Amino acid sequence: MIIRSSLKEKNSGNLKTPDSIASLLPGLTELVCALGLESRLSGRSHECDFPESVTSLPVLTSPRYNVSPDQDNAEIHQSVTELLKQALSIYEVDDEKLLKIKPDAVLTQDHCEVCAVSLSDLSDSLRRELGKNCNIISPSPIDLNSMLESFQIVAGHLGVPERGEELIQSIQSRFSKLRERTGSLPxxxxxxxxxxxxxxxxxxxxxxxxxxxxxxxxxxxxxxxxxxxxxxxxxxxxxxxxxxxxxxxxxxxxxxxxxxxxxxxxxxxxxxxxxxxxxxxxxxxxxxxxxxxxxxxxxxxxxxxxxxxxxxxxxxxxxxxxxxxx
CATH class of the missing domain: 3.40.50.1980 (Nitrogenase molybdenum iron protein domain)
Known part of the structure; x- marks a missing residue:
């Protein structure tokens, strides 16, 4: 089942925590760890690097463009633009590796096809192979409100909604303190x-x-x-x-x-x-x-x-x- 981030997905009920989670987005990998579920991670994207302990996980993705450190902003932009003109995905998912770890949940995103691995990078055939028992959770945050909302949605579908609420409350509290302290400043x-x-x-x-x-x-x-x-x-x-x-x-x-x-x-x-x-x-x-x-x-x-x-x-x-x- 593909689960997109939206208000109607908030009430996910008492879902079981997946035994195997594949995270294809660095921010969601961090979220899984912040929710206390790092031990359930079984695979990551090539960009997932925090906390450092996740770097030992199998890498399930790679970029299709040249990622040489010698490339500057302009060259990277040109490479990405050429791939998009050819209607090609910018990132490649290793189907064989992903199927091998048999995830119960795959975390990705459908906000930006350039920034990170997206939902469209998962082929239709791969989705069928993963089967109906694997949830593909795909948040699409565009601002802070939808970002925090997506944290709650992911937490709910990973079976730990209360941990999601605690995390969001902590983040909102830190925001509120900053607003209070800067309110009267230039x-x-x-x-x-x-x-x-x-x-x-x-x-x-x-x-x-x-x-x-x-x-x-x-x-x-x-x-x-x-x-x-x-x-x-x-x-x-x-x-x-x-x-x-x-x-x-x-x-x-x-x-x-x-x-x-x-x-x-x-x-x-x-x-x-x-x-x-x-x-x-x-x-x-x-x-x-x-x-x-x-x-x-x-x-x-x-x-x-x-x-x-x-x-x-x-x-x-x-x-x-x-x-x-x-």
Missing amino acids: KPDVVAIEWIDPLMTGGNWIPELIEIAGGTNRLATAGKHSPFIEWNKICAVNPDFLLILPCGYPISRTLSEMQTLESRPGWQKLSAVRTGNVYILDGNHYFNRPGPRVADSAEILAHIFHPEFFNSVDTYRDSGWIRYSS
């Missing part, structure tokens, strides 16, 4: 760049995280896909803070591509550049990953925008964010 203008070439700003839940952390989001809309943007629009906004968080990129890889941004006309004149408020963030593990560490992402931003009030979050420095200087 709200700097913030632009979040989610892809360097071509330029894209961070949509979906990124604008909400910025607002929760005490910033004013510019050039993207919560609940909508990340838009392509012209450089002159960023210059026109002239944000107080510029966040660089390419989807799927660790900090080290983003650093290697900053020259592309620095070479753009007017870079040195930007307020964020002149005041030292350009930050590189780990878009792979935090901001672009719809998982239980979403509250960590908001806390990192609060520290960046208002460090005098959030020094305790400095533990994320270097692993979750760095201040960038040209």
